[in-house]
Amino acid sequence: MNRFRDPMKELLRMYHLDTPVPPEVRKYFLSRMGRVFSRVMKTTGSYSPIFGFFSFLYFLFKKLGVVIHLKMLLGIAIMTALLGGGIAGYFFLDTVKVPAQSDRTQQKIHRYPNALAKTEESSHRVRAAAAIIIEPLESGSVDKAVMTRLTNSLSDALNAVGGSSFSSIAVSCQSKYSLSGYVEKMEEKFIAFIRVVDNRNSSILFVTREKFESLDELEKGYSRFAGDIVTRVRGHGR
Amino acid sequence: MLSYENKKEFRQAYLKYYPFVFSAVYSKTGNREDAEDICHEVFIRFMENFMKIQKRSGWLRKAVTFEIGNYYGKKAYKVDDRADIDDYKNHSLHAVENCFQDTRMVIRDVIENEENFTSDIEMVLFELVSIYGFTLKEAAGYLKMTRWQAQYMYKKTTERILQALRKKGIKGLEDLL
Numbered sequence: 001m002n003r004f005r006d007p008m009k010e011l012l013r014m015y016h017l018d019t020p021v022p023p024e025v026r027k028y029f030l031s032r033m034g035r036v037f038s039r040v041m042k043t044t045g046s047y048s049p050i051f052g053f054f055s056f057l058y059f060l061f062k063k064l065g066v067v068i069h070l071k072m073l074l075g076i077a078i079m080t081a082l083l084g085g086g087i088a089g090y091f092f093l094d095t096v097k098v099p100a101q102s103d104r105t106q107q108k109i110h111r112y113p114n115a116l117a118k119t120e121e122s123s124h125r126v127r128a129a130a131a132i133i134i135e136p137l138e139s140g141s142v143d144k145a146v147m148t149r150l151t152n153s154l155s156d157a158l159n160a161v162g163g164s165s166f167s168s169i170a171v172s173c174q175s176k177y178s179l180s181g182y183v184e185k186m187e188e189k190f191i192a193f194i195r196v197v198d199n200r201n202s203s204i205l206f207v208t209r210e211k212f213e214s215l216d217e218l219e220k221g222y223s224r225f226a227g228d229i230v231t232r233v234r235g236h237g238r
Numbered sequence: 239m240l241s242y243e244n245k246k247e248f249r250q251a252y253l254k255y256y257p258f259v260f261s262a263v264y265s266k267t268g269n270r271e272d273a274e275d276i277c278h279e280v281f282i283r284f285m286e287n288f289m290k291i292q293k294r295s296g297w298l299r300k301a302v303t304f305e306i307g308n309y310y311g312k313k314a315y316k317v318d319d320r321a322d323i324d325d326y327k328n329h330s331l332h333a334v335e336n337c338f339q340d341t342r343m344v345i346r347d348v349i350e351n352e353e354n355f356t357s358d359i360e361m362v363l364f365e366l367v368s369i370y371g372f373t374l375k376e377a378a379g380y381l382k383m384t385r386w387q388a389q390y391m392y393k394k395t396t397e398r399i400l401q402a403l404r405k406k407g408i409k410g411l412e413d414l415l
Contacts, residue, residue, distance in 0.1 A: 008396045009368050011345065012345070012369060015342045016342070017346060017349070017369065018368065018369050018371070019261075019266075019370065020369075021260075021265060021370045021372075025264060025270065026257070026261075026372070029264070029273075029274075030257075033253075036256070036278055037249070039278055040252075040278060040285060041245075043278070043282055044285050044286065051242070055249060
């Protein structure tokens with residue numbers, strides 16, 4: 001229509017009622033649209049990083065003249081987040097070399113560096129899905145080095161009864177069962193708590209709480225636990 | 239504070255009215271930086287009252303006038319430049335001296351009368367194209383419509399305005415032009 005005569009425009013121009021904005025000024029304001037919006041949102045306290053991100057995309061596409069609907073925008077944002085997350089996850093796993101774990105477990109592994117070392121050594125076994133996964137045993141009263149030793153002993157005891165790849169120290173979603181527990185020291189005595197859980201339905205398969213006179217006895221007791229655990233796990237699997 | 243859904247609605251409204259607001263402000267101030275600051279103030283006020291406002295274009299027009307006065311009022315205390323504010327206030331009134339003042343007032347009444355527009359968007363489209371010199375394609379882009387929809391809407395609005403002018407005793411455009 002602008003190519004043709006527009007009587008309304010002529011009328012307004014004649015009576016000085018029009019105030020045309022030059023094209024370069026329109027372009028300038030268009031380029032500032034997103035920034036003014038962010039300023040408004042920040043001043044009113046309505047700004048949030050997520051909304052800011054969506055708005056940035058929204059105004060960017062508008063500036064580029066791309067017609068985009070909100071659902072498409074959401075799709076693009078999700079794809080971007082997934083791609084970014086995927087890349088970040090790849091580099092993270094490549095650095096840590098441990099299968100995906102919960103924050104809680106990572107924290108535990110940091111507390112048990114030796115257990116982590118063992119986990120790294122046997123990471124290929126974990127990926128091959130060990131029957132049972134042992135979470136590093138916890139304690140508030142026993143030395144970390146001793147706890148690492150106890151965790152490793154328990155794993156060895158289980159592997160001695162159930163087979164070399166029966167257990168592994170770490171947490172893996174690939175395993176059906178996980179073992180967790182703690183050991184506390186009271187004077188010269190040790191109290192051990194061991195629990196085996198079916199990861200598929202969180203049901204407890206095996207649980208024991210026993211008192212031992214010494215550390216050596218505790219480690220010997222593991223062989224007994226191991227026999228019971230292997231029997232329960234294999235019986236449960238059938 | 240607005241909910242997430244209301245914020246999204248506000249963003250869409252912002253996109254629709256931003257060109258209208260900055261054009262209105264810039265045409266009165268002629269200064270990009272001042273216009274941007276005033277736009278900012280207008281949209282803060284707009285957001286604060288977003289859910290209460292019925293006729294958004296009318297509300298924004300009044301807010302623009304108010305915020306320009308407010309902005310230069312504050313600025314005047316800083317730079318002691320009150321004469322310029324008075325100039326601004328009187329500028330539009332004295333712009334056309336000895337030039338069909340009565341007719342001008344009639345036309346102004348008609349194009350500013352909300353009753354002559356069937357919707358808010360129609361009013362914004364009309365002002366963007368006929369007053370601020372936007373092309374139909376540009377205006378259509380901001381108002382989320384096709385160029386042809388904008389052209390049709392603009393044509394209908396123009397016809398309605400001319401009809402309103404006829405009612406005021408102005409029979410044809412030839413009488414005015």
